[in-house]
Amino acid sequence: MTILGSTGSIGTQALDIVRRHPERFELVGLSASSNVDALADQAREFSPQYVALENGSARDLEDRGVKEPRVLTGRGAASELARVEADVVLNGVVGFAGLAATVAALEAKNTLALANKESVVAGGEWVLDLAKDNPIIPVDSEHSAIFQCLEGREPDRVSGLLLTASGGPFFATPKAELLDAGPEAALKHPTWSMGVKNTLDSATMMNKGLEVIEAHHLFGVSYENIKVVVHRQSVVHGGVYFKDGAFVLHASPPDMRLPIAYGLLYPERVASPVGDTDFAGVSWTFDEPRNDVFRCLPLAFEAGRLGGAYPVALNAANEVAIESFLDGRIKFLDIADVVEATLESASGVDAAAELESLDGIVAADEQARAEARRVLEARR
Ligand SMILES: NC(=O)C1=CN([C@@H]2O[C@H](COP(=O)(O)OP(=O)(O)OC[C@H]3O[C@@H](n4cnc5c(N)ncnc54)[C@H](OP(=O)(O)O)[C@@H]3O)[C@@H](O)[C@H]2O)C=CC1
Ligand SMILES: CC(=O)[C@@H](O)[C@H](O)COP(=O)(O)O
Numbered sequence: 001m002t003i004l005g006s007t008g009s010i011g012t013q014a015l016d017i018v019r020r021h022p023e024r025f026e027l028v029g030l031s032a033s034s035n036v037d038a039l040a041d042q043a044r045e046f047s048p049q050y051v052a053l054e055n056g057s058a059r060d061l062e063d064r065g066v067k068e069p070r071v072l073t074g075r076g077a078a079s080e081l082a083r084v085e086a087d088v089v090l091n092g093v094v095g096f097a098g099l100a101a102t103v104a105a106l107e108a109k110n111t112l113a114l115a116n117k118e119s120v121v122a123g124g125e126w127v128l129d130l131a132k133d134n135p136i137i138p139v140d141s142e143h144s145a146i147f148q149c150l151e152g153r154e155p156d157r158v159s160g161l162l163l164t165a166s167g168g169p170f171f172a173t174p175k176a177e178l179l180d181a182g183p184e185a186a187l188k189h190p191t192w193s194m195g196v197k198n199t200l201d202s203a204t205m206m207n208k209g210l211e212v213i214e215a216h217h218l219f220g221v222s223y224e225n226i227k228v229v230v231h232r233q234s235v236v237h238g239g240v241y242f243k244d245g246a247f248v249l250h251a252s253p254p255d256m257r258l259p260i261a262y263g264l265l266y267p268e269r270v271a272s273p274v275g276d277t278d279f280a281g282v283s284w285t286f287d288e289p290r291n292d293v294f295r296c297l298p299l300a301f302e303a304g305r306l307g308g309a310y311p312v313a314l315n316a317a318n319e320v321a322i323e324s325f326l327d328g329r330i331k332f333l334d335i336a337d338v339v340e341a342t343l344e345s346a347s348g349v350d351a352a353a354e355l356e357s358l359d360g361i362v363a364a365d366e367q368a369r370a371e372a373r374r375v376l377e378a379r380r
């Protein structure tokens with residue numbers, strides 16, 4: 001097994017599974033961007049064959065007592081590692097930066113356990129085509145849930161998909177109070193402990209928007225037949241509607257180690273790190289999303305329906321906008337405005353886009369980021 005993004009939230013939880021079930025795993029590689037201290041600690045504890053560091057040198061690792069594994073460094077190190085033969089490659093890199101590694105793992109015919117949703121959003125059909133011979137095992141909790149609901153069932157009997165959203169920290173907050181919501185409040189997720197980007201995307205509901213596009217591509221279901229509901233408890237993660245009226249739901253405690261373990265060991269299952277859920281006296285609620293306030297979700301549906309380079313532009317504009325929000329340059333509700341304005345002017349990006357290669361998608365992403373920065377500049 002290889003873990004890309006091993007120093008992040010997904011990566012460290014994956015390593016916790018390795019700690020609990022050491023006999024199940026042979027560690028091929030670990031990768032990080034710049035957190036050399038954490039990567040060195042992991043390399044000393046787990047003795048992988050390779051370590052990959054995007055921003056740093058072999059010397060940085062040697063100075064921290066990492067002598068044994070082969071070291072890959074520099075831009076593209078994670079992708080180089082993704083090409084090394086492994087029984088499964090977990091992509092826990094955050095953001096668009098994870099696309100190259102997804103492509104590399106699939107081109108090398110490694111099984112891909114995928115947490116990095118942005119690579120399916122931006123890579124779309126082209127990435128799914130690469131996955132024809134070695135299917136992707138989803139790790140994102142909702143997609144793992146749907147995958148598990150579909151196990152052993154005929155895809156042509158499916159009529160729709162359900163994705164649940166926690167609603168984030170602001171689901172019940174009046175719009176007027178959101179005008180001054182800052183990063184600290186936005187990063188207080190009610191049910192999950194995750195990296196900064198996914199947590200902020202949950203607060204804006206862009207996370208669910210990205211996940212709708214991810215589900216459309218992974219499961220081949222049209223946007224009209226994908227439903228999102230707000231489920232504050234984050235115990236039901238997703239479901240499948242069947243043509244005969246049956247509705248199969250997946251539920252589990254909100255702990256990412258469950259879908260990560262499933263993705264790494266599929267089709268096997270190992271003992272849960274958390275106890276069984278007692279359902280007695282428990283209430284589950286399901287509400288409509290507040291699309292008038294959290295506009296990133298309807299914008300993502302629209303970008304998905306438009307197709308072409310629009311999902312690339314949605315994702316790029318979001319990454320630019322959230323960086324600005326975290327730096328205090330724009331307000332919480334401006335994130336959706338920046339995404340919307342970028343999409344409105346994205347027809348040029350779409351017309352020029354060549355989405356059948358990594359270079360083509362990277363070019364579309366760069367163009368959309370430039371467009372989003374123009375939008376931000378014009379708002380000053
Ligand atoms: N966290 C969660 O519970 C869930 C996450 N996901 C998805 O999984 C992915 C990872 O999320 P999460 O673990 O929260 O993110 P984190 O920010 O916690 O971790 C990101 C990891 O990616 C590495 N990284 C960052 N930039 C690059 C780069 N340019 N090239 C290579 N590696 C890089 C980081 O290294 P370094 O530490 O050195 O910066 C770190 O190891 C995201 O796409 C997210 O949406 C999906 C469902 C749940
Ligand atoms: C754990 C996981 O899969 C996250 O993507 C989660 O879905 C985020 O929570 P929200 O439902 O608030 O977006």
Ligand SMILES: [Mn+2]
Pocket residue numbers: 140141142211
């Ligand atoms: Mn999710």
